[in-house]
């Protein structure tokens with residue numbers, strides 16, 4: 001049997017046992033509808049209340065009622081951007097975001113554009129950082145919302161969210177951040193960072209798939225995406241998924257409890273991996289900011305190697321990696337993130353993302369790098385790209 005090594009934690013994680021234990025009773029014991037008035041319903045509502053408290057605590061929200069559970073991080077992004085845009089359209093129709101956002105932010109903005117909103121997509125530097133000067137230049141009288149992600153999912157760059165939020169508020173603009181990759185990786189404090197709206201997702205932090213949350217500061221209006229019952233304070237219709245929400249709450253609690261040891265472990269794994277790769281493979285480029293980055297994600301461009309082919313060869317050896325983001329990996333287009341960072345198409349196509357997690361061991365890295373070295377050598381030996389002196 002082929003050894004299996006999962007190095008794609010930025011795409012999704014397994015559900016941890018602690019989370020699973022929290023979820024299990026919700027399926028067949030505590031199965032009430034949280035909107036029901038009887039004891040079964042009240043039990044479910046109590047589980048959701050506790051989860052809401054845990055999610056709020058993880059990002060230091062002032063009040064638990066500022067947390068709205070959704071079906072995903074993507075829904076939270078859509079809810080924030082479309083919901084705020086629609087609620088404040090009378091104030092202005094200009095929105096600022098960046099070129100390196102997740103598809104769910106970019107597509108939400110594109111759909112608003114079709115409705116007559118104007119969108120400014122901020123450029124980034126070669127390390128993936130949004131320029132503050134460009135942001136200041138983009139701000140207009142009719143700007144109602146700035147949305148910039150906290151941590152990029154492809155290259156791991158950490159943005160200067162607090163500075164951006166400050167600029168938004170100095171200009172009377174709301175600030176939203178996609179913090180899906182940031183939760184559990186960096187300290188998130190919506191009060192200190194002056195964040196008005198923030199999106200997170202359970203399945204990136206050892207919780208279940210299909211569950212996310214939007215933090216929305218009290219006092220900010222939002223138009224619901226999903227009309228229906230009075231769930232989530234009337235902002236998001238649909239019977240709440242008690243089990244997933246309970247799991248998400250637990251996953252948040254653990255993410256914060258274990259953040260420091262987890263990050264220390266990931267830093268060691270990252271260095272171990274990079275040292276081995278750099279020792280054994282030439283002509284590579286490590287993408288992202290060398291300082292402002294999370295430990296769990298490494299993006300590497302391998303000259304004279306086709307990224308998709310590398311992914312497939314590694315897959316044959318049981319090693320799971322990703323080319324750019326999972327969502328775009330079956331569209332053979334260079335990643336919009338790498339493109340925005342000024343990486344030429346050919347090199348962008350030669351890029352693979354390795355992302356590590358709680359269960360990644362040095363033995364996993366030993367095996368993965370051993371297979372990587374063989375795969376890169378093989379692909380380079382048949383590469384049609386000839387660069388003088390590089391074969």
Ligand SMILES: *Cc1c(COP(=O)(O)O)cnc(C)c1O
Pocket residue numbers: 010011071072073074075102104149151152153178180181201202203204210211212
């Ligand atoms: C995964 C991800 C999302 C989407 O979250 P889902 O719950 O999978 O919809 C949004 N933004 C970023 C940065 C992500 O990594």
